[in-house]
Structures are given as C-alpha cells and as structure tokens.
Amino acid sequence: MLAENAGDMESQLQVNAIRKFAVAGEQAGFTLDQMIELLNSGLSVVALLDLITWRLDPSQPFWDGFPVGLGCAIWHSREVANDYS
Numbered sequence: 001m002l003a004e005n006a007g008d009m010e011s012q013l014q015v016n017a018i019r020k021f022a023v024a025g026e027q028a029g030f031t032l033d034q035m036i037e038l039l040n041s042g043l044s045v046v047a048l049l050d051l052i053t054w055r056l057d058p059s060q061p062f063w064d065g066f067p068v069g070l071g072c073a074i075w076h077s078r079e080v081a082n083d084y085s
Contacts, residue, residue, distance in 0.1 A: 021049070028055035 025035045030052070038048055 021045075021052075024049075024056070025052050028052040030055075 022032055022035070025032070025048070028051075030038075035048060038051075039045065043051070
C-alpha cells in the first residue's frame with residue numbers, strides 16, 4: 001500500500017513537472033509540437049530548458065555551458081526558435 005502511494009506521488013510529481021515545463025515553453029513562444037520536435041531532433045531536456053530561459057530573458061547567455069557535441073541540435077533549435085519568433 002505504501003509503495004503504491006509513493007509510486008502515485010512520484011507519478012503526480014512528474015506530471016506536474018512536465019506541465020510546468022510545457023507552460024514555460026508556451027510562455028517563451030513554443031508550441032508543444034515544437035518542443036517535442038526539438039527533443040526528437042536530439043536536443044536534451046536541459047538544453048531545451050536553457051533555450052526556454054533564454055527566450056524568456058534574452059539577456060541570459062545562450063551558448064555558455066553547452067557541450068560541443070550538441071552543436072547540431074542547438075543550431076537546429078536556433079533555427080526552429082527563429083522560425084517561430
């Protein structure tokens with residue numbers, strides 16, 4: 001019983017986190033489909049969150065801290081971001 005409640009609680013926490021992530025992305029000007037496209041193209045969740053943060057506050061540095069191997073996905077995300085801004 002306790003394990004089931006813990007599983008339900010963890011599931012609800014994940015749903016709430018995804019909901020908040022989606023809302024932030026939409027506030028930054030992305031649709032859910034665009035965010036899914038970025039993730040499917042190889043952009044990590046952390047990089048997408050950084051992109052959303054940058055779109056909400058362009059004064060934040062966008063390229064700092066990104067691994068070199070992520071370049072293609074980041075470049076693609078910039079193109080997608082610019083297409084919808």
